[in-house]
Amino acid sequence: MSSRPLPVSVPVVRLPLLALVAALVLAGCSGDVPEASQAAAASSAMAVTTAPVEMRDLARTVLVSGAVAPVEEMQLGVEVSGLRVTELLVDVGQSVRRGQVLLRLDRRMLDSELRQAEAALREAEAGAALARANLARGENLARERYISAGQLDELRAVRTQAEARVGTARAGRDAAALRHSFAELRAPADGIVSKRLVQPGQVVGAGGELLRLIRDGRLEWRAELPVTQLSSVKPGDRIALRGPGGVVVEGRVRAVSPGVDAATRTGTVYADLPDPKGLAAGAYLEGRIDTGRARVATVPAAAVVLRDGFATLYTIATKEGATVAEARRVRTGAREGAHVELLDGPKPGQQVVVKGAGFLADGDAVRVVPATQAAPAAGVAR
Template identity: 30%
Template sequence: MNYESSVTADSPEYTTADMAGADGRTERSSRRGLWITVVLLAIVVVAVAVYYLMGSGEPAPEAGADAGQAPAITVVSPGSGSIEGEISATGTLAARRAMPVGIAGEGGRVVSVPVDAGQWVNAGQVLAVIDHSVQNQQAASASAQVQVAQADARLAQSNLERALQLVDRGFISQADVDRLTATRDAAAARVKVAQAQAGELRARNARLNVVAPASGLVLERNVEPGQVVGAGAGTLFLIAKGGEMEMLARVGESDLARLSTGVSADVVPVGTEKVYNGQIWQLSPTIDPQNRQGTARIALPYAEGLRPGGFAAATIKSGTVVAPLLPESAVLSDDEGSYVYVAGKDNKVERRAVQTGAVTADGVIITQGLTGRERIVLRAGGFLNPGQTIRPVKAGS
């Protein structure tokens, strides 16, 4: 006999085994979905973070957050004060009154030169002795001619006096007296001629020697014993009158207009650190059209360190000015001129064009462009750009 049994869901066998398998599969599916959701959320968070960090069109971070990332830059507010104006110039040293000395007479062979360059001489002192042998003989001859003329004049005077004594006795006529008088006058005139000729020779002989026209310092000696010199021999000696020196300072056209005679100046020759004080005694009346400069002549007393022809630097006082004074590190320059960086509104970097004046030991004088109340970038200006946000830090804080 065949018996068929039907198995249903309500049977004990299905409820115990098959339901357990179904619950396991459902739990695993739920866990898998949870992990997928977590991963997707993490990806979204990372994407949003990257999006904001890259600044892709979203609103900028708040000022407080941005200030923490801005670079700290040292700034200074120089203010305005009275500054002793100075003008720096360069130039050459020279004798203030250079006197070239040459041959005044006919010249001749140089016998001796008793002075040398670097020595002091007095007015009228002999610098070079010229051979006088021929001229001395000529002078002696002229002196003898004077004596001959004087003897003739004495004889003519005696003849006239004797003739006058004989006129009253009738032995001498008036015509003879007139003739003797003329002879006497002619003899006296010849004496004067001879004396003048002798004096001329003596004067020429005196001019043969080269003498100093004034007291001073001998700068150059261009003659040696045995040399034959004449009127065309040129300058034999160069003398600085009184030993006074000067500096020919080359000054710009605008700076020259700010100077006047009597202004003090400090001169430092090249190769030394010694400072020589002088005064401007003359300003050039003309401007060189090539370099737009003029000459300020600075008078200097004699000193061994001042050598004519040498190069020197001068610092000239140009009065007191009221202007900001900045360190050199704060002033920049390019093809457009000098400028500074200013920490402006919202701490944004602004470029400000300025006009600089003299450079002193304390900094650069700003003549135009600043009031002194601005916050000027002290350093690192070369690494900034206009519009960049910075965090200003007062110098010294």
């Protein structure tokens, strides 16, 4: 009986095969990871639209605050002293006409002075008439040689002295009449009473201010500008003021001061207000002065957003293969319609974010789409 060797069982090694299969599977999938990551990043990027910085003809304006004041304010008083006010015929805010009586003083003393002056004039005229009559008779007697030539000369001298006294008396009467007229204060021009500094019964002095009158009711707007802005304003430029209740009052620059104040380095702009629309003298209002048009760099107004209190634009950049938004602080100027002047920042032709700018932060991933497809990604505005 032959002996055969027993069969030896050989174990099957399966672990390396599984590891090889797993390695092959992982190796096959590893090529899709970057593409998947990029697709996920692209889907999460915010869709925005852009527009270029453009050169446009834009209205040039100067914004400044100033006071409303009378074009000419007249300080009125009387020319006599020591008289009492008996009638005050106007009050603040009342319109008056040229020659209208504004107040009256107690004129009894002036009446007496005028009567004395008139009596003195009549006395002088009577003396002059007598002197002329005596001279006429003397001339007749001199022709008949009843009086001497020396006596005739004396009569002529008396006549001349009498006529001189008439002139003096007439001047005194005119002065008394003028002083008598000072008992009434009359308006020197049409206007509006802006201030009253006297009361009935008050004893007034010559030259003291009693009333104040805005001549013709004309008001103007006065603004102080630094020399850099003053040079751009000229007579005839249009202004617009925003009054109480949002009422817009328009006017024109009448004059620009030729120099600047040595202390403040500012000059004054004077603008007429043909229709003040209820503005009061002394009101302090912001105004816009239109100084013409100029070709300047502009961006859409929607592209400018506030970040930390500063005007900011977002430009497009590529970093590590991704499209991102870069924040840039800028200075803006005049605004006209949907466009804002850009004083500094991106150059003409450079693209800035318009739609979606309010939702961006510096470095956010974005994808630029046509304007019709732009929609802000889910989230909150920063």
